[in-house]
Amino acid sequence: xxxxxxxxxxxxxxxxxxxxxxxxxxxxxxxxxxxxxxxxxxxxxxxxxxxxxxxxxxxxxxxxxxxxxxxxxxxxxxxxxxxxxxxxxxxxxxxxxxxxxxxxxxxxxxxxxxxxx
Amino acid sequence: xxxxxxxxxxxxxxxxxxxxxxxxxxxxxxxxxxxxxxxxxxxxxxxxxxxxxxxxxxxxxxxxxxxxxxxxxxxxxxxxxxxxxxxxxxxxxxxxxxxxxxxxxxxxxxxxxxxx
Numbered sequence: 001x002x003x004x005x006x007x008x009x010x011x012x013x014x015x016x017x018x019x020x021x022x023x024x025x026x027x028x029x030x031x032x033x034x035x036x037x038x039x040x041x042x043x044x045x046x047x048x049x050x051x052x053x054x055x056x057x058x059x060x061x062x063x064x065x066x067x068x069x070x071x072x073x074x075x076x077x078x079x080x081x082x083x084x085x086x087x088x089x090x091x092x093x094x095x096x097x098x099x100x101x102x103x104x105x106x107x108x109x110x111x112x113x114x115x116x117x
Numbered sequence: 118x119x120x121x122x123x124x125x126x127x128x129x130x131x132x133x134x135x136x137x138x139x140x141x142x143x144x145x146x147x148x149x150x151x152x153x154x155x156x157x158x159x160x161x162x163x164x165x166x167x168x169x170x171x172x173x174x175x176x177x178x179x180x181x182x183x184x185x186x187x188x189x190x191x192x193x194x195x196x197x198x199x200x201x202x203x204x205x206x207x208x209x210x211x212x213x214x215x216x217x218x219x220x221x222x223x224x225x226x227x228x229x230x231x232x233x
Contacts, residue, residue: 031219042121042207042226050219088160092219103148104173105222107160 003027003093006108013079014116021074021111023089030092032072033105034063037086046074079115086110119144121225123208129231130198138193138228142210148172149191150211150222151183155204163206166191167213195230203232 005024013019023032031050035043047056049065049072056063060077076083090105122141130136142149151163162175166185180196189210195202206229209222 033221035224040205040227040229043209043224045221045223048219048221090160090222103150103165103167104162104175105150105152106162109159 002109003106004089004091004108006087006089006111008111009109010112010114012114012116015080016078019076019079019113021087021089021113023072023074023091023108025070025091025093027070027093029065029069029072031105032063032065032069033090034072034074035088035090037088037110039086043088076113079113081115081117084113084115086112121208121210121223123206123225123228125228126226127229127231129233131233132198132200134198136195136198136202136230138195138206138208138230140191140193140208140210140225142189142191142208143223146210146212146223147189148211148213148220148222149185149189150209151191151193152207152209153177153204154207154227155201158204160207164193198232200232203230205229 007022033048034046037043047063052067052069054065062075065072088110090107093106124139148167150165152160154160164183165173169185183193185191205227207224207227209224211220211222
């Protein structure tokens with residue numbers, strides 16, 4: 001099973017609608033990152049969350065990390081066609097040996113967002 | 118400020134050949150990371166270099182190797198290429214991550230490696 005589960009896998013919304021993408025782990029997340037990718041291109045950094053309960057916003061995108069630091073959500077308000085793309089969450093995760101994989105990011109499978117005008 | 122740059126953009130090789138991919142980090146960043154994004158497998162961590170040293174390695178065979186130069190640029194070498202090595206190879210850079218906190222990794226546009 002995936003160490004980092006993203007849901008939904010794909011999302012189709014009408015322009016102007018709000019949407020939420022979730023990222024869940026069974027282990028503690030250290031440094032949770034949200035990225036956006038256009039197909040076949042590099043990743044664009046959106047936001048980083050480190051503290052339990054932390055919330056950050058940039059323009060119409062808000063990301064939260066829960067208190068237990070095992071789940072994050074990305075919320076887009078009043079979606080626009082420019083929001084379309086693949087959203088990826090990545091995190092440094094507790095290793096089985098008790099350490100943390102600093103530097104090594106584990107990524108979810110991504111959520112493909114389509115916004116219809 | 119220039120972002121992370123990767124070259125070449127595309128690379129076509131045949132099975133058994135060797136491939137070299139290059140990455141220049143954002144100015145001031147000392148850490149360089151390599152990831153593989155293969156169809157259906159998602160983004161997989163390959164290697165992390167900082168100050169010329171290999172800091173962490175993903176679950177890949179030894180024929181995937183790399184190095185970091187004194188100017189912090191990096192090369193990824195893949196020997197004895199196999200069909201399943203076909204993927205988008207992404208390089209990222211950051212300030213050093215560690216017990217004092219994580220640093221956001223900024224990605225380049227990748228090198229598309231195709232094995233025929």
